[in-house]
Amino acid sequence: MSGTALITGITGQDGAYLAQLLLEQGYQVHGMMRRSSTETLGRLAGFQDDITIHQGDLLDQLSLVRLLEEVKPTELYNLAAQSFVPTSWSQPILTGETTGLGVTRVLEAIRQVDPSIRMYQASSSEMFGKVQQTPQTETTPFYPRSPYGVAKVYGYWITVNYRESYDLFASNGILFNHESPLRGLEFVTRKITDGVARIKLGVQDKLLLGNLEAKRDWGFAGDFVRAMWLMLQTDEPGDYVVATGEQHSVREFCEIAFGTVDLNLEDYVGIDPRFYRPAEVETLLGDPSKARHELGWEPQVTFEQLVTMMVEEDIKRVEREIKLGS
Numbered sequence: 001m002s003g004t005a006l007i008t009g010i011t012g013q014d015g016a017y018l019a020q021l022l023l024e025q026g027y028q029v030h031g032m033m034r035r036s037s038t039e040t041l042g043r044l045a046g047f048q049d050d051i052t053i054h055q056g057d058l059l060d061q062l063s064l065v066r067l068l069e070e071v072k073p074t075e076l077y078n079l080a081a082q083s084f085v086p087t088s089w090s091q092p093i094l095t096g097e098t099t100g101l102g103v104t105r106v107l108e109a110i111r112q113v114d115p116s117i118r119m120y121q122a123s124s125s126e127m128f129g130k131v132q133q134t135p136q137t138e139t140t141p142f143y144p145r146s147p148y149g150v151a152k153v154y155g156y157w158i159t160v161n162y163r164e165s166y167d168l169f170a171s172n173g174i175l176f177n178h179e180s181p182l183r184g185l186e187f188v189t190r191k192i193t194d195g196v197a198r199i200k201l202g203v204q205d206k207l208l209l210g211n212l213e214a215k216r217d218w219g220f221a222g223d224f225v226r227a228m229w230l231m232l233q234t235d236e237p238g239d240y241v242v243a244t245g246e247q248h249s250v251r252e253f254c255e256i257a258f259g260t261v262d263l264n265l266e267d268y269v270g271i272d273p274r275f276y277r278p279a280e281v282e283t284l285l286g287d288p289s290k291a292r293h294e295l296g297w298e299p300q301v302t303f304e305q306l307v308t309m310m311v312e313e314d315i316k317r318v319e320r321e322i323k324l325g326s
C-alpha cells in the first residue's frame with residue numbers, strides 16, 4: 001500500500017505527469033482543481049477516472065482545510081501556482097497571493113489537520129534570476145527578476161520556515177524549466193513546436209518571438225516529476241536542485257525544432273518586442289549533483305529527444321485539428 005496523494009494544480013502540465021507516476025506506484029490519487037466555467041481536465045485524458053477530483057483554491061484557506069480533512073493524504077504535492085512569468089507583471093498581486101501566500105495556506109492546513117503529511121513545494125530556478133553563480137546549486141543566493149520569481153522565493157522560505165518551526169516534512173524542489181507535449185502553449189518551447197507544426201502544415205506563415213538569446217536548462221517534465229516523488233521518500237526533508245546540467249538558447253531550440261521538419265528558422269521567425277520582458281533572466285544552468293547522489297535521480301530524455309517529441313506530437317495534433325476543420 002503506497003498511500004494517498006493529493007496534488008494541487010492537477011490540471012497543469014506537471015499535475016498530469018505526476019498523477020500518472022503515482023498511479024503506477026499504487027497510490028490513491030486525489031487532485032485539487034479550482035472552479036472554472038470551461039473544461040480544464042484535458043491533460044488527464046485516458047486516466048481521469050482513476051483520480052478523484054475535488055474543488056478547492058489556493059486563495060481559499062477553508063477549502064484547503066476541508067480538503068485535507070476529507071482526503072486524509074499521506075503526501076501532498078503543491079504544484080498549483082500562477083506560473084506564467086509575463087502574467088506576473090500584469091497581475092503581480094494575484095501572483096503573490098497564489099504563488100507566494102498560497103504556500104502558507106497549504107502549510108497552515110497541514111499544521112492544523114495533520115502535521116505528519118509530507119509536502120512537496122514546487123520551487124523554481126526563476127528564484128536565481130540574475131544569477132550570482134554558475135552553475136546554480138542549492139546554496140546559490142537568490143536574485144529573482146519577476147514578481148513570479150519573488151513570490152517563489154517567499155514560497156521557498158516559508159516552506160523551510162515551517163519545516164524548522166513545526167518539524168514538518170516539507171521539501172522544496174528547485175526545478176529548472178521542464179517541458180513536454182502537455183506544456184502550456186504560451187511558454188516558449190511549446191509556442192515554437194506548435195508554430196513549427198502549423199507552418200509545416202501550411203496553416204501559419206510566421207512565428208513571432210522575443211529574446212532568442214535567453215539560455216535555459218531544459219528537461220522533460222516526465223523525468224522531473226520522478227524527482228518530486230523521490231524527495232518525499234527520503235528519511236529527512238530537504239531542498240534539491242533538479243536540472244539536466246546542460247544549457248541551450250531559445251535560438252538553438254528553434255534551430256532543432258525547424259530542422260526536424262527540414263525548415264530553416266531564418267525563413268519563418270520574426271522578433272516582436274512585445275515578447276521582451278521588463279527584466280529578463282538571461283541564463284540558467286543547474287547543478288543536479290545533490291539530487292543525483294541523495295535521490296539517485298537522473299534525467300532520461302535528452303534535449304534533442306525532447307524537442308523532437310514535442311514537434312512530432314504537435315504535428316499529430318494540428319493534423320487532427322485540420323481534419324476536424326477547426
Ligand code: NAP
Pocket residue numbers: 008009010011012013014015032033034036040056057058059078079080081082083084098122123124125174175176177178179184
Ligand atoms: P501549469 O501548467 O501552469 O499549472 C499550474 C496549475 O495551478 C494549474 O492546474 C492551475 O489551474 C493551478 N492553479 C492556478 N491558480 C490556482 C489557484 N488559485 N488555486 C488552485 N489551483 C490553481 O504549471 P506547471 O508547468 O505544471 O508547473 C507546476 C508547478 O511547478 C507550478 O507551481 C510552477 O510554478 C512550478 N514550476 C514549473 C516549472 C516548469 O518549468 N514547468 C519549473 C519550476 C517550477 P488551471 O488549470 O485552473 O489554470
Ligand code: F7E
Pocket residue numbers: 083084085124125126175176177178186187188189191208209210211212214215216250275276277280281282
Ligand atoms: O520563457 C524567452 C523568455 O515563458 C523562457 C515557467 O514554467 O520556467 C518557466 O518560466 C525564455 C525567457 O519560461 C518568447 O524571454 C523568447 O527568457 O518559456 P518561458 P520561463 O520564463 O523560463 C520557470 C523555471 C518557471 O518556474 C516558470 O513557471 O524564453 N522567450 N521569446 C519567450 N518566452 C515566451 N513565453 N514567449 C516568447 O515568445
